[in-house]
Amino acid sequence: MNKGPISQFIEQNFLHFNAASLVDAAKGYETHINEGGKMMVTLAGAMSTAELGISLAEMIRAGKVDIISCTGANLEEDVMNLVAHSHYKRVPNYRDLTPQDEWDLLEQHYNRVTDTCIPEEEAFRRLQKHMEDAWHAAEAKGERYFPHEFLYQVVNSGVLAQYYEIDPKNSWIVAAAERNIPIVCPGWEDSTTGNIFTSNVIKGKLNVHTVKTGIEYMVYLTEWYRANSGGKGVGFFQIGGGIAGDFPICVVPMMYQDLEWTDVPFWSYFCQISDSTTSYGSYSGAVPNEKITWGKLDINTPKFIVESDATIVAPLIFAYILNK
Known part of the structure; x- marks a missing residue:
C-alpha cells in the first residue's frame, strides 16, 4: 500500500537524530508486523489523558497491536475522557x-x-x-477478574454509552474491548479506580480477592507469551518508562532464569520513546543494550530509542504504520 502524505512528509524531512530514529523505529515495527510478528504496546504516564486513543484505537482495530501493558491510570483515563470530555479544563x-x-x-x-x-x-x-456494580455482581457469583476484564464488562454492557462525549472510535479501551485483546495492568492499586476498590475493601463491602492481583497478571502474561512467541516472535513498543514497561519485559528472563525454560525466545523487536536522562541508574533511561545483560533482548534484536516527547512521537509512528 502506498504511503499517505503524513508518511511521505516524515520520510522527506525526518532524516537525522531523533527524527531519524523515529523513522527507523516505525519501519522496524512495520517489518516486524508484516513478517508475522506480534506486538506489545506499553503505556506509561498520562497517555490516555493526552488522547493517544485517537491513533492507538485505529492501530488496535487495524490489527497492529496484539497486547497492551498499561498503568491503572491509563486504563481508566481513556474511559474518563470518553464519558466526560466536555467537562475537562485546559x-x-x-x-x-x-x-x-x-x-x-x-x-x-x-x-x-x-x-x-x-x-x-x-x-x-x-x-x-458502574465499576462497583461489576465488582459486586462478580463477588455475588463467587467470580474473580482482572482489572481490565471488569472494565471490559462495563464498556461492553453499554451502560456508559449514555455519557459518551467523544466518538467511541477514538477510545482505545473501546477498541481493545471490541477485539478482546489481552491487557496487563501492573500496579493497578495506585489508580483512582484501585483506590475506590480499596476503600470498599476497608469498609467491608468487597472482598480483596475479587480483583485479581499483579502476580496473577504475570502468570497470565507468561501463558500468553508462551502461546504467541513462535515464528517471528513478540515485539515490545514502550511508550514512556515506569512499571508499564518494566513489569512485562521481565516475563522473558523470569521464564528463562527462574522457571528454567531454556526454549523461551527473547523479545524480537524493541523500541522505547522516552525523555528520561540516560544515566544514574534510571531504568526508564537505560539504553536498549543494557537489557541484553538482563536476558530480555538478544544481540540481534532490532533496538530503537527515540529520546523525545511521546505525545508527539507515538502518533507519528502510528500514522506511518497505518500508511497515513
Whole structure:
C-alpha cells in the first residue's frame, strides 16, 4: 500500500537524530508486523489523558497491536475522557500557576495533569458506580477478574454509552474491548479506580480477592507469551518508562532464569520513546543494550530509542504504520 502524505512528509524531512530514529523505529515495527510478528504496546504516564486513543484505537482495530501493558491510570483515563470530555479544563499557562491556583482547582474538583484538568465528579464518579456494580455482581457469583476484564464488562454492557462525549472510535479501551485483546495492568492499586476498590475493601463491602492481583497478571502474561512467541516472535513498543514497561519485559528472563525454560525466545523487536536522562541508574533511561545483560533482548534484536516527547512521537509512528 502506498504511503499517505503524513508518511511521505516524515520520510522527506525526518532524516537525522531523533527524527531519524523515529523513522527507523516505525519501519522496524512495520517489518516486524508484516513478517508475522506480534506486538506489545506499553503505556506509561498520562497517555490516555493526552488522547493517544485517537491513533492507538485505529492501530488496535487495524490489527497492529496484539497486547497492551498499561498503568491503572491509563486504563481508566481513556474511559474518563470518553464519558466526560466536555467537562475537562485546559490550563495552557500551567507553568505559571501558584500553589493557591492549584488549591483553587482542587476546590473546584479538578485534578490537574500538566495542562489538562480531569473533572472529578463527571469523570471519576460516572465510572465509579458502574465499576462497583461489576465488582459486586462478580463477588455475588463467587467470580474473580482482572482489572481490565471488569472494565471490559462495563464498556461492553453499554451502560456508559449514555455519557459518551467523544466518538467511541477514538477510545482505545473501546477498541481493545471490541477485539478482546489481552491487557496487563501492573500496579493497578495506585489508580483512582484501585483506590475506590480499596476503600470498599476497608469498609467491608468487597472482598480483596475479587480483583485479581499483579502476580496473577504475570502468570497470565507468561501463558500468553508462551502461546504467541513462535515464528517471528513478540515485539515490545514502550511508550514512556515506569512499571508499564518494566513489569512485562521481565516475563522473558523470569521464564528463562527462574522457571528454567531454556526454549523461551527473547523479545524480537524493541523500541522505547522516552525523555528520561540516560544515566544514574534510571531504568526508564537505560539504553536498549543494557537489557541484553538482563536476558530480555538478544544481540540481534532490532533496538530503537527515540529520546523525545511521546505525545508527539507515538502518533507519528502510528500514522506511518497505518500508511497515513
